[in-house]
Amino acid sequence: MNDSDEGAGRTARSKRADARRNEETLLEAAAAVFVASGVEAPVRDIAAKAGVGMGTIYRHFPTRADLIIAVYRHQVEALAEAGPGLLATSPTPHAALGRWIDLFVDFLVTKHGLAAVLRSDDAGFDTLHAYFIDRLVPVCAQLLEAAADAGEIRSDVDAYGLMRGVGNLCIGADHDPRYDARRMVELLVAGLRQSRPT
Structure with missing residues (x-):
């Protein structure tokens, strides 16, 4: 050469x-x-x-669908990469979990819009949803395990169940100005705390 x-x-x-x-x-x-x-x-x-x-x-x-799908994949990768970084830089594992869930809520806003855009392509949406589950459930599980090992949260919290719960709290938030989904999610994350014996 x-x-x-x-x-x-x-x-x-x-x-x-x-x-x-x-x-x-x-x-x-x-x-x-x-x-x-x-x-x-x-x-x-x-x-x-x-x-x-x-x-x-x-x-x-x-097309708009091309852009939304690319944003979706970009956000999934950013979320997957954020978990370990937050564990390394947050004061506690519970704080890392809370920050990650906050990013997850931002992602869910886009994801709900994506579902509407891809309504006519169920197979494409199913493929993206499987990708989302495969990439993010293990990251959430890692954050939960670290917080449980530190004695900060209960140890019986399932990553998929928590993510599903957060998703359900976010559904429809954009249609009712009186409903504060972020506040509800904050309460959910705070409720994971392990009660201390008095």
Whole structure:
């Protein structure tokens, strides 16, 4: 391989890295807009949040469904990676669990919108749901186990059951301004605490 081939290889890798970073920026902006305004938010709002033109979004994601699915997968991966990091940096395992559940609530906002968008493609949604379960239940289980081992929470809490409970508390929250889903989820997480003998 000569110097020009090596230079071309570095340039191609650099362009791929730039493209990945740009896509990551778009996905993070879209996720933030979806959490704040729902999955039907105008694409121009996402473009403004990401600091790009609308054409850039359509180049990466030709349809709204493509964008929502990409955000969904991006959020699942971010949640999966967040668990161990939160355990390492939070003052207690229970605090790490609470912070992770808060991120999970943000994800659920997008997930509910995704279900509506993919209603006509049950197989596609089922595949994404299986991916979500496979990636996130073990992370939640790790957080629960750490908190139980530290004596902070009861030891009989099932990760899938907790995630399902949080999901159920979040359903319909956007339709009733009097209902504060986050507050209900906070109470649920606080209720996991192991009672101390007096």
